[in-house]
Amino acid sequence: MVMPQELPTARCPVAFDHNSPEHTARGPLEVYRELRNSTPVAWSESNGGYWVVTSYAEVSEVLRDAVTYTSGAATDDAGNYSGGIFVPAERGLVPMIPTEVDNPQWEDFRRLLAPRFSPTAVWDYRPMIAELTTHYVDQVIEAGECDLAVDIAAAIPASSVLQLLGIDVAEWATYSEPFHNALGYPPGSPEYAEAVTGLQGIVERIRELIARRRRDPGADLISHVASAEIGGAPIDDEAAMSVVYTLFSGGVDTTTTLLANAFAYLSRHPEAREFLVSDLSRLPVATEEFMRMFTPVQALARTVRKPAVLGGQVLSPGERVLLSYASANRDEATFPRADECVMDRMPNKHVSWGLGLHRCLGSHLARTQVELILSEVLTRMPDFSIDEQRSRQYPNLGIVNGWVTMPATFTPGRRLSTRGAA
Amino acid sequence: MTLRVSIDPGLCRGHQMCVLGSPDVFASGDNDDGLGEVLGAVQPQSRFEELRRVASGCPESAISIAFV
Ligand code: HEM
Ligand code: SF4
Numbered sequence: 001m002v003m004p005q006e007l008p009t010a011r012c013p014v015a016f017d018h019n020s021p022e023h024t025a026r027g028p029l030e031v032y033r034e035l036r037n038s039t040p041v042a043w044s045e046s047n048g049g050y051w052v053v054t055s056y057a058e059v060s061e062v063l064r065d066a067v068t069y070t071s072g073a074a075t076d077d078a079g080n081y082s083g084g085i086f087v088p089a090e091r092g093l094v095p096m097i098p099t100e101v102d103n104p105q106w107e108d109f110r111r112l113l114a115p116r117f118s119p120t121a122v123w124d125y126r127p128m129i130a131e132l133t134t135h136y137v138d139q140v141i142e143a144g145e146c147d148l149a150v151d152i153a154a155a156i157p158a159s160s161v162l163q164l165l166g167i168d169v170a171e172w173a174t175y176s177e178p179f180h181n182a183l184g185y186p187p188g189s190p191e192y193a194e195a196v197t198g199l200q201g202i203v204e205r206i207r208e209l210i211a212r213r214r215r216d217p218g219a220d221l222i223s224h225v226a227s228a229e230i231g232g233a234p235i236d237d238e239a240a241m242s243v244v245y246t247l248f249s250g251g252v253d254t255t256t257t258l259l260a261n262a263f264a265y266l267s268r269h270p271e272a273r274e275f276l277v278s279d280l281s282r283l284p285v286a287t288e289e290f291m292r293m294f295t296p297v298q299a300l301a302r303t304v305r306k307p308a309v310l311g312g313q314v315l316s317p318g319e320r321v322l323l324s325y326a327s328a329n330r331d332e333a334t335f336p337r338a339d340e341c342v343m344d345r346m347p348n349k350h351v352s353w354g355l356g357l358h359r360c361l362g363s364h365l366a367r368t369q370v371e372l373i374l375s376e377v378l379t380r381m382p383d384f385s386i387d388e389q390r391s392r393q394y395p396n397l398g399i400v401n402g403w404v405t406m407p408a409t410f411t412p413g414r415r416l417s418t419r420g421a422a
Numbered sequence: 423m424t425l426r427v428s429i430d431p432g433l434c435r436g437h438q439m440c441v442l443g444s445p446d447v448f449a450s451g452d453n454d455d456g457l458g459e460v461l462g463a464v465q466p467q468s469r470f471e472e473l474r475r476v477a478s479g480c481p482e483s484a485i486s487i488a489f490v
Contacts, residue, residue: 064482114454119438285442346443347479355481359435364456 011313014039017046018087018299018322018398019186028298028397032327041311047088050301050320051313056331056351058311059323062302063355066102069302069321071358073100085300086399087322091187093199096249097242099358106357108230109243113361116164116221122364129160129369132169133376134417141380144412148386149403152377153259154180154252157369161251165244166220167209176252178202183253184394184402206244210237221247247362253400254296255366258287259373260403261294265341266378267386267408275343277382280375286343287370292350293341295326298401300354325351326401381410425465426488427473429458433484440485443476458484 014035017023023031032054035042040055053059062069073084073095084092084100092100098109115121136155140146158176159169167175178198185191210226217223225243228235235243266273276282301322308315315321329350330338353360360366377384387407394402427447429440436456440448451459465473470487477485 060481111454118454119450119456120452288439288442347439347475349437349439349479349481351481353437356435359437363436 011043013045014042016042016044016052019047019396021186024395024397028326029330032324033330036327036331041313050087050322051315052322052324053310054324054327055311056328056334059325059328059351060355061310062321062323063351066357068304068306068308070102070305071100071302072102083303087301087320093182093196094203094245095242096246097239098361099246110361112225112228112230113243116224117361117365119364122368125160125164125365126368126372128163129372132156132159132163133372137376137380138415138417141413141415145407145409147405148263148384148408149260149406152373153256153263156373157255158252160369161247164221165247166218166222175202175248179249179252180402183400184396184404186396202248203241203245206241207237210240210244250362253402255369257296257400257402258290258294258370260406261401262290262374263384263406263408264386264391265290267384272341272343277378280378282344283371283374284367285346287367288348288350289341289343289345291352292329292335292348294401295329295352296401297352298326298397298399299324380413384408384410423467423489425467425470425473426490427460427463427465428486429460430484430486431457433482434458435482437481439479439481440476443479444472447473
């Protein structure tokens with residue numbers, strides 16, 4: 001075995017900052033390809049200094065070793081946030097649970113949530129998600145035009161998460177917009193500042209909802225969290241708030257991003273669209289390929305807890321490590337024809353849900369949302385065509401590969417449900 | 423010789439790529455995490471190539487195939 005002291009410790013920093021305008025302007029995939037081919041574990045001096053990991057083997061090695069690489073976050077007495085899943089740490093505005101807690105606590109929180117997100121539980125949500133899907137498609141179907149990113153990709157997943165939490169779905173935009181903007185705009189921009197204020201407002205609303213559901217519990221997820229026991233004692237208010245906040249943040253931006261990218265791809269590739277339209281049972285396998293190709297969550301971070309050697313580099317405790325899921329998903333060593341969207345790709349061990357301990361809790365829910373929404377769109381508006389001139393991606397693609405707007409037209413159809421407007 | 427297929431429950435994280443790959447061999451188990459379950463642990467040798475591919479597609483490397 002190579003001992004850490006035998007390896008070179010001199011670092012040759014690379015110019016890399018996933019939060020910078022250059023990263024988005026050059027195209028994250030190009031930036032990552034270069035790094036992956038030259039220095040798959042590289043040190044950057046940006047954001048206070050951090051490692052960036054771009055190869056499949058090393059990304060998966062880190063994700064599967066939650067003892068050496070922690071997701072844990074801490075707030076000191078002065079209110080400074082450290083650790084967590086973002087670089088720089090300050091981008092994490094509210095501590096996330098279970099995402100940013102380590103064991104032994106993680107296990108308790110995951111056990112609390114898992115029964116509500118299991119494949120069996122999600123099966124019972126299907127009629128609710130299908131009804132919301134029909135409802136939102138009804139809102140646009142007669143017009144023959146809509147904003148696919150907003151009216152479909154954002155509205156439906158956000159509404160179904162609100163429904164599970166026991167919040168009026170008509171409020172979906174109020175809840176989802178600050179999350180989109182906090183991730184989609186760079187820190188320092190007016191949109192980002194506004195989003196931060198918006199998120200603070202959401203935190204306050206979550207606190208009120210928890211207090212209300214404690215007094216008057218229902219069958220919804222917020223009541224479930226508010227009445228939980230963690231480590232034998234009732235969950236405290238801040239932890240309950242963090243859990244609910246995490247469900248929002250996990251639920252409102254991610255599925256939305258996957259759907260928007262799938263719409264763009266299908267609009268540009270008629271043969272791929274035809275492949276799905278002619279047999280909708282191909283959707284689950286194709287969805288995993290969309291997950292790999294478009295990697296909704298591009299990169300998240302860990303903090304080194306014990307001295308480690310990764311890809312020939314020596315990592316020291318306290319150092320931050322950014323894991324590029326987007327880059328791992330394009331690694332030719334793991335995926336033949338990595339840059340091609342192979343609609344029936346199998347096997348497909350992409351890392352878009354994460355891996356190991358913190359692997360996405362909501363994956364079964366998200367898969368069901370994507371399946372129901374794509375099949376409804378491909379059935380009721382199969383000839384949709386996006387307006388390339390007016391469609392716009394997030395100004396900052398460092399964390400989420402999202403879309404701000406995607407105007408589209410299609411042959412108008414008839415409404416299906418008699419339910420009133422929301 | 424036949425094949426014996428198993429999932430290490432300590433490694434499986436419920437990605438369900440195995441269920442998509444060979445649905446007659448793997449199923450989503452009735453558990454909170456959606457961990458995979460082996461429906462048919464004993465398989466003919468003729469399925470080695472297919473099952474090896476499915477096993478190699480498990481993101482957590484949780485699937486083993488043994489000749490017995
Ligand atoms: C396409 C949609 C989605 C994508 C791409 C996605 C992606 C991810 C990723 C990459 C992680 C791992 C984070 C890490 O390694 O630190 C994660 C964790 C998580 N996701 Fe998702 N997610 C999606 C949908 C959802 C939905 C719909 C929910 C719930 C409403 C959700 C809730 C969570 C939670 C709670 C965690 C933390 C799990 C833990 O720490 O144990 N996600 N997700
Ligand atoms: S693919 Fe692997 S991790 Fe996923 S369910 Fe099957 S065995 Fe488990």
